[in-house]
Each structure stands twice: as structure tokens, then as C-alpha cells.
Amino acid sequence: MTAQALATDLKLPRRHRGRPLMDFPLAAVAVALLGLGLVMIGSASAAIADRQTGESFYYLLRQFTYIALGASLAFGLLRIPLSVWEKSGPALLVCGLVLLTMLFVPGLGRTVNGSTRWLMVGPFNFQVSEFVKLAVVIYMSGYLVRRGRAVRTTVAGFLIPMSLVTLIAVLLLAEPDFGAAAVLMATALGMMFLGGVRLWLFALLVGLAGAALSVLAVSSPYRLERLTTFLNPWEDPFNSGFQLTQALIAFGRGDWLGVGLGDSVQKLFYLPEAHTDFLLAVLAEELGLVGTLGVIALFAVLLWRVFRIGRRAAEAGQQFGSYLAFGVGIWIALQVVVNVGVNMGVLPTKGLTLPLMSYGGSSMLVSCMAIALVLRVGLETQLAGMSGGGRR
Numbered sequence: 001m002t003a004q005a006l007a008t009d010l011k012l013p014r015r016h017r018g019r020p021l022m023d024f025p026l027a028a029v030a031v032a033l034l035g036l037g038l039v040m041i042g043s044a045s046a047a048i049a050d051r052q053t054g055e056s057f058y059y060l061l062r063q064f065t066y067i068a069l070g071a072s073l074a075f076g077l078l079r080i081p082l083s084v085w086e087k088s089g090p091a092l093l094v095c096g097l098v099l100l101t102m103l104f105v106p107g108l109g110r111t112v113n114g115s116t117r118w119l120m121v122g123p124f125n126f127q128v129s130e131f132v133k134l135a136v137v138i139y140m141s142g143y144l145v146r147r148g149r150a151v152r153t154t155v156a157g158f159l160i161p162m163s164l165v166t167l168i169a170v171l172l173l174a175e176p177d178f179g180a181a182a183v184l185m186a187t188a189l190g191m192m193f194l195g196g197v198r199l200w201l202f203a204l205l206v207g208l209a210g211a212a213l214s215v216l217a218v219s220s221p222y223r224l225e226r227l228t229t230f231l232n233p234w235e236d237p238f239n240s241g242f243q244l245t246q247a248l249i250a251f252g253r254g255d256w257l258g259v260g261l262g263d264s265v266q267k268l269f270y271l272p273e274a275h276t277d278f279l280l281a282v283l284a285e286e287l288g289l290v291g292t293l294g295v296i297a298l299f300a301v302l303l304w305r306v307f308r309i310g311r312r313a314a315e316a317g318q319q320f321g322s323y324l325a326f327g328v329g330i331w332i333a334l335q336v337v338v339n340v341g342v343n344m345g346v347l348p349t350k351g352l353t354l355p356l357m358s359y360g361g362s363s364m365l366v367s368c369m370a371i372a373l374v375l376r377v378g379l380e381t382q383l384a385g386m387s388g389g390g391r392r
């Protein structure tokens with residue numbers, strides 16, 4: 001899609017059609033993360049792909065396909081006005097609830113490692129929780145615009161959307177997917193805080209949500225084992241602490257500059273999920289502390305641009321776009337912090353991918369969609385400024 005075609009879609013005056021429209025730093029950082037993730041997946045998955053399929057580049061080629069599909073989808077979404085997403089928020093939320101319910105229909109949901117998180121769609125497996133995260137952000141953004149006054153002044157205005165989010169979290173916990181449920185609840189609460197909810201009510205719900213998640217964590221032997229293992233993985237390094245100790249060994253071997261791209265030892269069947277949830281550990285081993293800090297810096301720049309777009313949208317009076325950008329930023333920030341923390345052993349193990357980098361079709365497609373929506377917010381904010389609307 002050319003800049004001229006996009007300018008025509010946005011109905012820009014001719015005098016503005018030569019001006020840059022897209023937030024190129026955000027797009028460039030996203031592309032850099034996609035490219036680095038693809039390289040690391042090629043390295044981290046070669047051995048396991050060869051054992052499982054006889055083709056060393058099996059996961060690499062699939063991830064490249066996912067990126068191509070995600071990029072195509074992102075270009076398409078850039079043409080859709082935000083008003084369409086604002087109106088479709090409730091429908092997307094209902095769709096997410098239906099899809100989560102379908103996971104528990106025999107023959108539709110696919111169970112892997114004890115968790116039923118994937119919906120079988122022909123030859124493809126779709127992780128519903130990824131779509132639901134984006135659907136909740138879009139719904140909450142529209143709700144805060146439509147019912148912003150009620151959110152700020154009444155208890156019902158706050159409880160209605162949070163009740164729906166809680167229902168979704170319960171379905172996620174039933175899969176079980178504790179990590180996705182926690183990120184979803186935290187994102188929704190963060191957006192409600194930005195919407196101006198009363199502080200006492202916000203603090204009360206945060207306390208209740210934290211208490212509920214804590215009870216759920218310690219009431220399940222599986223989750224409790226993960227918590228206790230995280231505190232001291234070396235107590236049982238060949239059983240419950242195996243994955244975390246192998247990740248820590250990878251970080252230790254990486255030192256300052258790493259052992260070299262492709263030369264990781266931990267990816268050779270020592271570190272489970274090396275190309276998905278623990279991709280950062282392999283990156284740390286091969287590229288060292290410098291490479292790890294580089295990845296964190298890229299995510300920091302990406303989040304800075306996302307929040308900057310959200311702030312500018314708010315200044316221009318684009319409320320829905322502002323909430324949408326902030327919601328996406330909170331969601332990505334939380335998931336990055338959790339994934340990095342899990343890889344480094346400072347948080348309990350959770351099945352959360354590193355956005356734009358880890359292997360996975362559902363995560364990749366939804367991440368590309370989220371970045372595209374934020375770019376669209378930036379485009380419409382610029383349009384508002386060029387046409388004289390809102391504050392600049």
C-alpha cells in the first residue's frame with residue numbers, strides 16, 4: 001500500500017498528501033523485532049524440527065508464513081477506520097466468548113500438555129486467548145468512550161465491563177491459562193484506571209482480583225508447584241525445576257557477547273519450548289547480555305511510540321484511538337515483562353509468548369493486528385490535526 005493510496009483513503013487535502021502519515025519509528029521497531037525473532041526461531045528450532053519432521057527449517061518456514069500473513073493482515077487493517085472498530089467492540093467480545101466456549105466442545109478444542117487452549121479450524125490450530133485479548137481491548141476502548149461518565153461517577157459503570165472481563169478470565173482459567181487470565185485482567189484494570197474510575201473502587205477491585213488470583217494459584221497443586229519451583233529451581237533441577245534451571249544455564253553461558261549465533265547448547269533438547277516461551281533464553285546464550293539488552297531496548301522504544309500515539313490521540317480529542325493505543329501498550333508491556341521475567345527466573349513459569357518474536361501463528365497474527373491498529377490511531381490523529389480538529 002503506497003502513501004499516496006493511503007492519503008486518498010483518508011481523504012487528505014492535496015497539500016498534505018506529501019507529508020509522512022505513518023509512525024515510521026514504530027513500524028521500523030516492529031519490523032526489527034519480527035526479523036530478529038525469525039532469525040532466533042531458525043536457530044532455536046533447528047534441532048527439534050529435524051528430530052520431529054526431518055526438516056531443520058520446518059518451524060522457520062512456518063513462522064515466515066505467519067509473519068507474511070500478519071503483515072498482509074496489518075496492511076488491510078490500516079485501511080479500516082477506527083469508527084468501524086469502535087462500533088464492532090461488543091460483537092468482537094461476544095465472538096470471543098463463543099470461541100472460548102467452543103474450546104470445551106469435544107472434537108473442537110485441542111489439548112496440549114494438559115491445557116485446552118487451541119481451537120481446531122481445519123488443518124490449523126487457533127489459540128483463542130490471543131484473539132480475546134485484542135477483543136477485550138477494543139471493547140473496553142469503546143465502552144470508556146460511550147460510558148465514560150458512568151465509569152467515573154457510578155459503581156455500575158465500572159462493574160458492568162469488569163463482570164464481562166471476569167467471565168472471560170474464568171473461561172481462560174478453565175482451559176487452564178492462568179497467565180493469559182492475569183494479563184487480561186491487569187490490562188482491563190489499567191484501562192479502567194485511565195478512564196478515570198474512582199480510586200477507592202479501583203483499589204478495591206485490584207485487591208479482590210489479586211486475592212482471587214492468589215487463591216487460585218495456591219489451590220491448584222500444578223500452579224503451586226510452579227510457584228515453589230520458581231523460588232528455588234535448583235532444589236529439584238531434574239524434574240520440576242528442569243526448564244527454569246536450563247534457562248538460567250543459557251543466560252549464564254551467554255556472558256557479555258554470547259557464544260555466537262547458532263552455537264547454543266541449551267536448544268539441543270535441554271531447554272523445553274526453546275523456540276516459543278523460552279526464545280529469549282536462547283537469544284541470551286547466543287548473543288549475550290548485549291543482545292538481551294538490545295531486545296529490551298527495542299521493546300522499550302516500541303512501547304514509547306505506542307504510548308506517545310495514545311497521548312497525542314488524547315490531545316487531539318480522539319478518545320477511542322487514545323484508549324485503544326494505551327490498551328495495546330499495557331497489554332504488550334505486561335506480556336513482555338512476564339515473558340522476560342519467566343526466562344530470567346524472577347517470575348513463575350507461564351505460557352506467555354514474547355510478542356512479535358516467539359513462535360506461534362495466533363500470537364503473531366494478533367500482534368501484527370494490534371500494531372496495525374495503533375498505527376491507524378496515529379494516522380487518524382494526524383488527519384485530525386491536518387484538518388484543524390482537536391488540539392495539536
